[in-house]
Amino acid sequence: MTAGARRGAGASFRRSRTLAMAAVLLFLLYTLLPLWYLLVSATKTNQQLFSSFGLWFGGDLNLWENLAALFARDDGIFLRWMLNSALYSVLAGVGAAAVATMAGYALSKFRFRGRDATFAVIIGSVMVPNTVLVIPLFLLFAGVGLTDTWAAVVLPSTVFPLGVYLMKVYIDGAVPDELLDAARMDGASEASIFLTVVLRLASPGIVTVLLLGATSTWNNYFLPLVMLTRGEALPVTVGLAQWFDLASAGSGGQALFSIVITGALVGVLPVVALFLALQRFWQGGLASGAVK
Amino acid sequence: MTALPPAVARAPLAGAAPSRRGRGGLRGRAPGAVAPYLFLAPFLLLFLAFQVAPMIYALWLSLFRERLVGGTVFVGLDNYADVLTDPSLWRGVGNMALFGLIQVPVMLGIALVLALLLDSALVRGRAFFRTAFYLPYAVPSVVAALVWGYLYGPVFGPFAQGAEALGLGAPNFLSAQWMIPSLANIVTWQFTGYNMVILFAALQAVPRDLEEAASLDGAGPAAFAWHVKVPLIRPAIILCVIFSIIGTFQLFNEPRIMASIAPNVIGDDYTPTLYAFSLAFTSLRFDLAAALSFVIGLIVAVVSYAFLALAARAEARR
Numbered sequence: 001m002t003a004g005a006r007r008g009a010g011a012s013f014r015r016s017r018t019l020a021m022a023a024v025l026l027f028l029l030y031t032l033l034p035l036w037y038l039l040v041s042a043t044k045t046n047q048q049l050f051s052s053f054g055l056w057f058g059g060d061l062n063l064w065e066n067l068a069a070l071f072a073r074d075d076g077i078f079l080r081w082m083l084n085s086a087l088y089s090v091l092a093g094v095g096a097a098a099v100a101t102m103a104g105y106a107l108s109k110f111r112f113r114g115r116d117a118t119f120a121v122i123i124g125s126v127m128v129p130n131t132v133l134v135i136p137l138f139l140l141f142a143g144v145g146l147t148d149t150w151a152a153v154v155l156p157s158t159v160f161p162l163g164v165y166l167m168k169v170y171i172d173g174a175v176p177d178e179l180l181d182a183a184r185m186d187g188a189s190e191a192s193i194f195l196t197v198v199l200r201l202a203s204p205g206i207v208t209v210l211l212l213g214a215t216s217t218w219n220n221y222f223l224p225l226v227m228l229t230r231g232e233a234l235p236v237t238v239g240l241a242q243w244f245d246l247a248s249a250g251s252g253g254q255a256l257f258s259i260v261i262t263g264a265l266v267g268v269l270p271v272v273a274l275f276l277a278l279q280r281f282w283q284g285g286l287a288s289g290a291v292k
Numbered sequence: 293m294t295a296l297p298p299a300v301a302r303a304p305l306a307g308a309a310p311s312r313r314g315r316g317g318l319r320g321r322a323p324g325a326v327a328p329y330l331f332l333a334p335f336l337l338l339f340l341a342f343q344v345a346p347m348i349y350a351l352w353l354s355l356f357r358e359r360l361v362g363g364t365v366f367v368g369l370d371n372y373a374d375v376l377t378d379p380s381l382w383r384g385v386g387n388m389a390l391f392g393l394i395q396v397p398v399m400l401g402i403a404l405v406l407a408l409l410l411d412s413a414l415v416r417g418r419a420f421f422r423t424a425f426y427l428p429y430a431v432p433s434v435v436a437a438l439v440w441g442y443l444y445g446p447v448f449g450p451f452a453q454g455a456e457a458l459g460l461g462a463p464n465f466l467s468a469q470w471m472i473p474s475l476a477n478i479v480t481w482q483f484t485g486y487n488m489v490i491l492f493a494a495l496q497a498v499p500r501d502l503e504e505a506a507s508l509d510g511a512g513p514a515a516f517a518w519h520v521k522v523p524l525i526r527p528a529i530i531l532c533v534i535f536s537i538i539g540t541f542q543l544f545n546e547p548r549i550m551a552s553i554a555p556n557v558i559g560d561d562y563t564p565t566l567y568a569f570s571l572a573f574t575s576l577r578f579d580l581a582a583a584l585s586f587v588i589g590l591i592v593a594v595v596s597y598a599f600l601a602l603a604a605r606a607e608a609r610r
Contacts, residue, residue, distance in 0.1 A: 016513065020414035024421055027406060027484075031425055034439045034481065037450065041442070054443070054450030103335035110328035118332065125343055127592060129542050131568045132585040136346035136353060139578060156342040164335060190327040219432035221545045226573070237434040241549055244438050248552040261442070264435045275430040279423050 042066060042265040046258050066262040073259055077231060078239065078266075085218050085235040086270070088150060092157035093214025100160055100209050104167025105198050109180060119168070122161045130222055138226045152227035153235070157217045163209040170205030171198065207281040211274060218271050236267040354582035371583035380561035381584065385541075385591065387472065388563055392540040395476035400532055403484050407491035408517045411498075422492065425485035433482060437549035440478045441466075445553065466554040478546050483539070487532045494528035495521060523610075530603055534596050541592045544569065564588045 037054060043063040044052065052058030070078050106112075107119050133156070141152045175198055183193045199206070221237045228234055234242075240263050247256035275282070357367045375381055406425065410418040428436065444465035446452050455462030465474045498521055522529075544565040551558040551566075560570035565588065572581035 017414045020409045020412065021416070024406065024409055024415050027402070028421065028424055030481070031428060031485065034436070034443060035427070035431075037443055038435075038439050050448045053453055054448060099335040099338060102331040106328040106331035110331075112325070112328045115328070118336075122339070125339075127538060127589070127596070128343070128347065129538075129565070129585060129588045129592060130544070131542070131565050131581070132350050132589055133343060133346045135568065135572045135578060135581050135585060136349040137342065138572075139353075140346060140349060155338070159335075159338050159342045161339075190330075194331070215430060219430075219434075221432070221434050221548075222569075226569075237432050240438065241434050241552075244441075244549065245552040260438065264438055268431050268435050271430045271432070272427060275427065276423065 038261065038265050038268070041258075042262045044258060046255060049257055049261075062258070063262070066258050067266070070259050070262045070266065074231075078236075078263055080232055081234055081236040081239040082267070082270075084150075084233065085237070085267075088153045088157070088224075088235055089214040089218040091150070091154045092217040093210045095154065095158035096160035096163050096213035097206050097210035099158060100163035100167045100213075101199070101202060101206050102194070103164045104169075104171050104205075105175075105194060105202075107164070107168045108171040109175065109177070122164050125161050134223055134226050137223075141227060147227050148230045148233050150233075153217070153220075153224050156223060157213070157220065160209070160213050160216075163213055166209055166212075167202065167205055170208075171202050174205065175201045204281050207278060211278050211282055215271050215275070236263070240264060240267055350582040350585060353578050354586060357579050371579050372587065375580055375583045375587055380567050381564060381587065384561050384564040384567050388541050388543060391472050391476055391543065392537065394473065395479055396533065396536045396540065398476070399480045399484050400487055400529070400536065402480070403487035403532070404491055404522070404529070406484070406488045407495055408521065410488075410492055411495040411521070412513055412517070414513070422489065426489050427485065428482045429486040431482065433478075433545040434549055436482050437478055437546040440474070440481070441550055441553050444474055466550070466557065468557045471550070471554065471557050475543070475546050475550065479539075479543070483536075487536075490532055491525060491528055494525040498524050526603075526607070530600070533599060533603075537596050537599065538592055541565075541588055541595070564591075 033055075040055060040057055041049060043061045043066070044058045045062045045065070048058030048062070103122075107115060137152075137156055138147065141147045146152050179197055179201075180193060183197055188196075218235070219237065220235070221241065224235050224238050225241075228238065231239075240260065243256055243260050243263065247260050354371050355366060355368065356364050357371065358364050406421075409415050410421060415421065443449050443451065446462075446464060446466070449462075449465075451465070452462040463470055465471075502520060542565050543563045547558050547562050547566055548569075551562070558566075560574065561567040564584065568581045568584045568588065571577045571584060
């Protein structure tokens with residue numbers, strides 16, 4: 001390659017890089033636009049929402065007043081919704097991660113009759129539409145009087161087939177057979193091998209499944225919408241949707257706009273914070289699942 | 293957690309698999325027989341209770357009907373016949389077919405381009421971009437729909453405000469002819485990053501030395517990406533398409549939220565899942581809702597299978 005050709009290649013590389021950065025930055029703008037709008041709008045009064053430009057602040061910051069109004073509305077039920085969401089998500093996430101880790105370990109490290117069929121059924125169940133499950137689940141829970149309880153939301157959410165898949169793939173790569181062999185040779189029981197060796201080596205995968213399970217429960221709308229009717233039992237998604245509906249219906253509900261927007265911001269923060277704090281885990285965990 | 297009593301875990305069982313993968317001295321002789329079942333048991337119990345049992349119950353519901361006279365009677369496939377001849381089902385399916393044909397290729401196209409860009413040497417700060425693009429996935433779809441609903445809004449939506457300031461008319465994003473693209477945009481916003489992370493992870497597994505070989509051959513990065521990298525990550529792309537098809541026919545949260553601000557556009561049968569919800573909880577026709585749910589499942593399976601067959605045919609022709 002002559003010096004001139006190399007310089008030409010360098011120029012084309014720079015041009016490609018500018019184009020690539022422009023494309024990526026454009027998409028970043030699109031990604032952040034609604035979040036920016038949410039942040040800016042949460043600082044506005046109802047009047048400012050209508051009178052000021054949506055993508056910029058409207059003069060005085062009204063965020064604290066909005067937060068106070070949000071948490072005071074209906075005797076502070078928003079805090080209750082947040083706590084419900086947190087409780088449901090933690091229970092469902094921990095439950096899903098616990099059973100998925102054991103199941104993934106069994107599918108990864110043991111040969112037994114029915115293994116491939118079990119795995120295929122678990123994976124295949126991802127195809128089953130939500131409505132096929134949620135409507136009969138409602139009737140079954142209603143039959144035993146468990147609708148409007150935490151169990152109606154948490155128990156079905158512990159079934160997380162994708163979590164089993166991710167744990168199987170993760171344990172395939174993270175737990176060497178030789179180590180298990182050595183532990184068995186030393187006379188360790190299967191339970192203690194699982195508790196001491198597997199749990200430790202698979203912990204990044206477990207954190208990923210816990211995070212994904214907890215987030216999908218926090219973000220779930222359909223299941224709690226069907227299962228819960230009592231205002232004090234609702235998670236934040238269903239509660240906010242009710243307020244949104246009320247605000248949009250007009251007839252005096254318009255005072256709710258700033259409360260709904262502030263509530264949406266507060267309702268998003270825990271999940272986003274968790275995702276950012278734990279990105280090291282989920283990026284690794286998801287990656288191992290996608291490659292297979 | 294199942295803590296296995298050592299005696300159970302080690303008890304030698306008749307017919308136990310002698311050893312796994314033909315090696316491992318003591319391993320697998322006895323424990324291999326019981327331990328995997330005990331490890332699987334908690335998940336399988338929950339799976340049976342909250343996935344299999346409701347499916348069987350739904351099947352049962354869909355085959356019976358409550359009569360004013362005579363109580364609940366077996367009606368065979370009558371509920372399915374009613375659902376399949378119900379124009380509301382086909383309206384919803386039509387909407388979702390149109391939605392999917394626009395949204396899935398756009399979203400996955402963008403996700404693929406972004407994944408290729410981040411995987412190339414062209415973009416700096418890719419860890420930052422990867423995290424930022426994934427962020428909408430952490431936002432509840434209720435909040436995503438609500439925020440986009442306000443953004444679209446004719447009253448204080450910034451698009452309408454901006455268009456008005458420029459003296460232009462903004463399109464009414466919440467009107468009947470704009471609703472499908474408006475919903476498609478919300479879903480694209482939420483899931484492009486998620487798909488990008490999956491595709492990016494697959495790209496990372498493409499051997500680096502291939503890239504060096506290609507650049508010595510004089511192949512540009514774009515040609516290399518298209519002809520070498522994309523075919524290598526076909527399985528990941530197919531996975532993303534299948535997940536998107538499943539998601540499309542289950543669309544519920546976004547249209548339900550948007551129905552609050554566009555009640556005349558989004559009726560009870562705008563999507564098949566909205567219609568199933570309405571049949572169950574407004575009309576209290578659980579039998580029809582169950583039948584409809586299975587029809588949705590069948591449509592998802594048929595469309596997914598058709599896509600896989602098409603993909604296989606395209607692969608064979610290469």
